Amino acid sequence: AQSVTQLDSQVPVFEEAPVELRCNYSSSVSVYLFWYVQYPNQGLQLLLKYLSGSTLVKGINGFEAEFNKSQTSFHLRKPSVHISDTAEYFCAVSDMGGSQGNLIFGKGTKLSVKP
C-alpha cells in the first residue's frame, strides 16, 4: 500500500518570493509521482509528473519538482510566485505495476500568495 504525506497544510508567501511545497511518500513498490493543482471551484489540473529518467521534472506555470528516491520525497518548487498561483496543491502517487492507475493523494497544501 502507498501513502502520501504533505508536510504543510498551509503555506503563506509574498508575491515574487520562492516557494517549496513538501511531499513525502511511503510505498513497498515502485511508484510514479504527480503534482496536481486545484484552483477555487475548479477540478484538479496536472502540474507535472515523474515517470522515469531525470529526477528534476519541469511542469506548467514555472513549477518544477525533484524526485529523491533515498528520501522518498517529491518536493514542488517555484522560484518566484504570482498572486494567480494561490490554490491548493496535491501530491499523488500511483503504483507503477498497477493496471488501473488509481492515484493516492495527500491531504493537500493551500498556497496563499500575498501582494
Added chain:
Amino acid sequence: ETGVTQSPTHLIKTRGQQVTLRCSSQSGHNTVSWYQQALGQGPQFIFQYYREEENGRGNFPPRFSGLQFPNYSSELNVNALELDDSALYLCASSFLQGPTGELFFGEGSRLTVL
C-alpha cells in the same frame, strides 16, 4: 475539444436516500475514474471503468456503484446515503487505463447529506 463535465454541480439529500451523479468524459477518452474528496482531505479513489467494465475499486462499500456507457459517459450511484457521504465527487477521464495516463478532472458534484 470539450473537457470533463459533471452534473449536478450541487445537491442536497437526506440520510437513507439514493443519488446519481453524472459525468461526460473528455472527447477521445475511454477510461473514467471517480474520486471522493471530503472537506479538508485529498481525493480518494472510488473506482475506475474501462470499456464499460469496472477495472479497479478503492475501499468503498458496495452501496457505491457505477456505470459506463458506450459513449464513455459515466454514472456514480450511491444508495442508503450516510452523513459521511457528504463530499465533493470528482470524475476524471483518461485515454490510458494504466498509471501513466494523465487524468483530466471535472469540477465536481458537491453532495450534502442531511
